[in-house]
Amino acid sequence: MKKYNIAILGATGAVGQEMLKVLQERNFPVNNLKLLASKRSAGTVIEFNGKEYTIEETKEDSFENIDIVLCAAENDVSEKFTPIAVKAGAIVVDNSSAFRMREDVPLVIPEVNAEDVKNHNGIIANPNCSTTIALTAVNELNKYGKIKRMIVSTFQAVSGAGINGIKELEQQVKDISSGKEAKINTFQHQIAYNVIPQIGSFDEEGYSQEEMKLQIEGRKILHNPDLKVNCTCVRVPVYRSHSESITLETEKEITVEKAKELLSKAPGVKLIDDLDNSMYPMPLYASDQDLIYVGRVRKDISSENSLVLWCCGDQVRKGAATNAVQIAEVLVKENLV
Amino acid sequence: MKKYNIAILGATGAVGQEMLKVLQERNFPVNNLKLLASKRSAGTVIEFNGKEYTIEETKEDSFENIDIVLCAAENDVSEKFTPIAVKAGAIVVDNSSAFRMREDVPLVIPEVNAEDVKNHNGIIANPNCSTTIALTAVNELNKYGKIKRMIVSTFQAVSGAGINGIKELEQQVKDISSGKEAKINTFQHQIAYNVIPQIGSFDEEGYSQEEMKLQIEGRKILHNPDLKVNCTCVRVPVYRSHSESITLETEKEITVEKAKELLSKAPGVKLIDDLDNSMYPMPLYASDQDLIYVGRVRKDISSENSLVLWCCGDQVRKGAATNAVQIAEVLVKENLV
Numbered sequence: 171m172k173k174y175n176i177a178i179l180g181a182t183g184a185v186g187q188e189m190l191k192v193l194q195e196r197n198f199p200v201n202n203l204k205l206l207a208s209k210r211s212a213g214t215v216i217e218f219n220g221k222e223y224t225i226e227e228t229k230e231d232s233f234e235n236i237d238i239v240l241c242a243a244e245n246d247v248s249e250k251f252t253p254i255a256v257k258a259g260a261i262v263v264d265n266s267s268a269f270r271m272r273e274d275v276p277l278v279i280p281e282v283n284a285e286d287v288k289n290h291n292g293i294i295a296n297p298n299c300s301t302t303i304a305l306t307a308v309n310e311l312n313k314y315g316k317i318k319r320m321i322v323s324t325f326q327a328v329s330g331a332g333i334n335g336i337k338e339l340e341q342q343v344k345d346i347s348s349g350k351e352a353k354i355n356t357f358q359h360q361i362a363y364n365v366i367p368q369i370g371s372f373d374e375e376g377y378s379q380e381e382m383k384l385q386i387e388g389r390k391i392l393h394n395p396d397l398k399v400n401c402t403c404v405r406v407p408v409y410r411s412h413s414e415s416i417t418l419e420t421e422k423e424i425t426v427e428k429a430k431e432l433l434s435k436a437p438g439v440k441l442i443d444d445l446d447n448s449m450y451p452m453p454l455y456a457s458d459q460d461l462i463y464v465g466r467v468r469k470d471i472s473s474e475n476s477l478v479l480w481c482c483g484d485q486v487r488k489g490a491a492t493n494a495v496q497i498a499e500v501l502v503k504e505n506l507v
Numbered sequence: 508m509k510k511y512n513i514a515i516l517g518a519t520g521a522v523g524q525e526m527l528k529v530l531q532e533r534n535f536p537v538n539n540l541k542l543l544a545s546k547r548s549a550g551t552v553i554e555f556n557g558k559e560y561t562i563e564e565t566k567e568d569s570f571e572n573i574d575i576v577l578c579a580a581e582n583d584v585s586e587k588f589t590p591i592a593v594k595a596g597a598i599v600v601d602n603s604s605a606f607r608m609r610e611d612v613p614l615v616i617p618e619v620n621a622e623d624v625k626n627h628n629g630i631i632a633n634p635n636c637s638t639t640i641a642l643t644a645v646n647e648l649n650k651y652g653k654i655k656r657m658i659v660s661t662f663q664a665v666s667g668a669g670i671n672g673i674k675e676l677e678q679q680v681k682d683i684s685s686g687k688e689a690k691i692n693t694f695q696h697q698i699a700y701n702v703i704p705q706i707g708s709f710d711e712e713g714y715s716q717e718e719m720k721l722q723i724e725g726r727k728i729l730h731n732p733d734l735k736v737n738c739t740c741v742r743v744p745v746y747r748s749h750s751e752s753i754t755l756e757t758e759k760e761i762t763v764e765k766a767k768e769l770l771s772k773a774p775g776v777k778l779i780d781d782l783d784n785s786m787y788p789m790p791l792y793a794s795d796q797d798l799i800y801v802g803r804v805r806k807d808i809s810s811e812n813s814l815v816l817w818c819c820g821d822q823v824r825k826g827a828a829t830n831a832v833q834i835a836e837v838l839v840k841e842n843l844v
């Protein structure tokens with residue numbers, strides 16, 4: 171079996187670390203592995219498949235002989251190095267939002283639009299985490315009934331803001347427990363025992379960046395330029411996994427029975443919907459795995475051709491690292507690399 | 508000024524205790540005060556306006572010479588004693604859900620439908636806390652544009668489940684901090700660092716009791732039998748104050764400017780909507796006061812004649828105790844007692 175030279179750009183961050191775990195778990199055919207990060211992290215030793223690797227500083231010549239770059243870096247780093255990597259002959263699967271909306275860059279959730287990978291010109295973008303979770307959840311419903319409109323409220327974990335988000339919640343809980351004042355650094359306000367209806371900055375219409383992604387990226391991923399989404403993104407004091415409350419209006423009616431049947435067979439989805447036993451998706455139990463949990467499926471009693479559901483998914487895994495590795499798997503399977 | 512004999516039924520609970528605070532704060536004209544609770548709590552001494560009162564066990568003869576009963580008891584206790592109190596000549600303002608939907612019982616949020624108090628037959632019901640918070644928030648918008656449909660996701664505090672809810676979150680955080688397993692008693696699942704999409708039991712359509720109240724009670728309070736509401740109620744690890752993400756479709760268009768103008772003057776409402784400075788309602792800062800904080804007001808980009816907003820309110824105060832005392836104030840003001 172052919173093996174590939176892989177570079178992880180941003181290998182020391184939460185998503186980069188998870189990419190390493192996912193590559194191992196899924197037995198991705200790795201030949202050489204290059205772990206790239208900032209100068210500050212260079213020299214750190216990381217184990218992968220029983221072998222030790224040393225983090226290298228990302229430089230312009232870091233991408234020679236690399237087949238696939240999994241980029242888990244921030245936008246500015248990706249903007250700088252992705253074109254360099256492509257020029258060196260690598261294909262970049264980029265988790266930043268830098269290239270997502272570029273016309274020549276496919277934006278891909280493999281369960282939803284794997285075929286778009288074929289049209290890549292060196293870069294394939296990984297969608298926003300809340301977008302990936304929501305669209306993986308509703309994909310089979312969309313295929314059956316075509317979604318016209320979604321109304322979404324999210325309950326997003328602190329790890330969406332990286333390791334600093336986790337540390338901030340931990341420290342605030344600790345400080346409050348010992349009667350101290352909670353210090354605020356990463357989030358706009360105290361997150362412990364609070365919820366914050368802001369993720370990213372706001373546009374002129376009053377929507378946050380995060381709130382607009384579901385519509386903008388959703389239209390591209392679903393090839394539906396008429397898709398309409400109204401989203402409210404809220405940070406909650408949960409460590410990991412995002413939850414989303416979704417109302418979806420479809421062109422064709424989908425009965426609850428049909429929806430549950432479709433969801434029970436949907437790739438990447440686990441239907442958890444046993445209300446008599448209080449079984450439904452929750453972030454605490456959706457973490458550290460790759461499926462999007464979907465439940466509370468019911469008819470929208472306020473409208474025709476409309477369903478309500480609730481979903482949870484690990485935004486570091488399926489929302490980022492796993493989705494990127496799955497895209498790399500499509501590249502391998504389709505002989506595109 | 509005329510003063511009234513007041514009894515608080517369920518005086519030792521979270522809402523009963525808050526009723527005492529609110530009566531004092533608002534200088535309600537109290538003549539005699541009778542504090543009623545279960546046999547277990549009888550004998551406890553409580554201070555009110557600098558005087559000590561002893562909790563008495565609620566009995567059939569507890570309501571002689573009482574003008575107004577503020578009932579903060581559970582449904583079964585209210586069902587037993589409310590008719591007895593009414594027979595003894597008292598007017599009962601009942602916070603339980605026992606009588607809310609009875610045709611001869613007004614269901615009242617004073618800012619919204621104070622005039623309904625006049626039609627009482629001895630009982631006036633206090634609405635569900637999430638209903639009171641949402642309808643106080645949108646009342647002026649409804650008066651202007653008539654709400655047809657609401658799509659709501661709630662973020663509800665643990666104190667909605669009373670003192671046991673608060674204790675459970677405290678204990679779970681403590682146990683998890685010291686490496687112990689979180690014990691689950693009050694909620695269906697661990698609430699610390701989790702969110703639970705269940706409040707109350709589920710009906711055959713898959714909606715929880717709490718989720719249906721906003722439509723059922725909302726229709727009665729707004730005198731709009733055609734109001735349609737699709738609600739998802741979620742418990743979050745917040746100690747106090749509920750938050751709600753609301754999309755509302757109206758018959759007549761309401762521009763964002765008009766909505767903000769209406770909200771800035773709405774009784775019982777405080778508009779907090781300064782996105783440049785990350786100012787919007789949050790539960791941590793909406794607690795221990797009586798206003799419903801409203802913000803994130805914006806056009807619904809997914810539909811015509813539709814707005815999106817976010818609100819927070821203290822469900823023990825305006826969601827329960829304060830609203831009950833306000834109803835008593837209407838009784839006094841309108842010479843109905």
